[in-house]
C-alpha cells in the first residue's frame with residue numbers, strides 16, 4: 001500500500017482503531033506546516049529521532065530539516081526530543097547540535113516520556129504536538145497521553161530489527177486508518193480499489209491463504225514423517241539413531257541432559273528440531289514461488305534469513321503456547337490437544353503475516 005498524506009478524521013472509522021489514528025500525515029518533517037500548528041495553539045513540538053529527524057544511526061541532518069527547525073524556533077516553539085534510545089551519547093550530541101531539549105524514558109507507546117516532556121515545559125497536552133514516523137510507538141503513545149500526533153513518512157528503509165516487527169502491524173493498520181483520511185494530499189487509489197472490487201474468492205489474499213494452508217499441510221507431513229524416521233526408524237552404530245545420539249549426549253553433557261530418563265528422550269529435542277528445520281525449508285521453497293509468487297533470485301538469501309527468523313520464533317511460540325495451555329488446563333482430558341490446536345492456529349497466523357509482510361516483502 002502506498003503512502004498517503006493529509007488530515008484524518010477518526011470519527012469516520014471504528015473506535016477500535018482510534019488510538020492509532022494521527023491528526024495528520026506528512027511526507028516529511030519539513031512538510032509539516034508550523035504556522036498552522038502555532039495558529040491552532042500548539043507551543044511544544046515533541047519529536048521522534050530515528051527516521052523522523054535523521055536516518056537510523058546517522059547524524060547528518062538534511063538541510064530542509066535544519067531550516068524547518070530554525071523556522072520553528074523563530075516562531076517561538078519549544079522543542080523536545082522524546083526518545084528511548086539506548087545510545088545516549090548520540091542523543092546528547094543530536095540535541096546539542098540542534099539546540100533542543102530531550103527526555104528519555106520507557107519505550108513508547110508508554111505515556112511516561114510524554115508526561116515528562118509536558119512537565120518539563122509546563123504545558124498541557126492540548127498545547128503539544130508529537131511528530132514521528134511510527135504508528136505503534138509515536139502516534140499510539142501520543143494519543144494515549146492525550147496529545148495530537150503527526151505521522152511522517154519514514155526517511156529511509158534502514159531500521160532497527162524490532163521496528164520492522166512494528167512495521168508489519170503498521171502495514172495491517174494502514175488500510176483501516178486511511179479510511180479516516182479526509183483531505184488526501186496525494187492519493188494513489190487505483191491498485192487497492194481494483195483489488196477490493198473483486199469478489200472475495202478472487203482476491204489475492206484469499207488465494208495466498210489457501211496456498212499457505214496447503215503448503216503448511218505438506219510441511220506438517222514432512223515434519224511428522226521425519227521426526228518418526230529420526231526417532232523410531234533410522235539405525236546408527238548398532239542401535240537406533242535416537243538411542244545412540246542420546247547416549248552420546250548424556251555422556252558428553254550429563255548436566256544438561258539429566259532430565260532425560262531414557263537415551264532417546266535426550267536426543268528427541270534435537271531430532272525434532274532438525275525435522276522442523278527441514279520442514280521449514282519446504283515451506284520456504286513453496287511459499288516463496290507458489291504462495292507469494294516471488295520472482296528473481298537477487299533477494300533470495302535475505303528472504304531465507306528473514307523466513308527462518310519468522311519460522312524459528314513461530315516454533316518457539318508453538319512450544320510456549322502448547323505447554324502453557326497444557327499446564328493451565330491439565331485437569332482436562334484433552335488439554336494437550338487443545339494446546340496443540342490453539343498453538344497451531346496462532347503460529348499459522350504469525351507465520352502468514354511474517355512471511356507476507358516481512359520475509360517476502362517486495
Ligand SMILES: [Mg+2]
Nearest residue numbers: 048050051133
Ligand atoms: Mg522513529
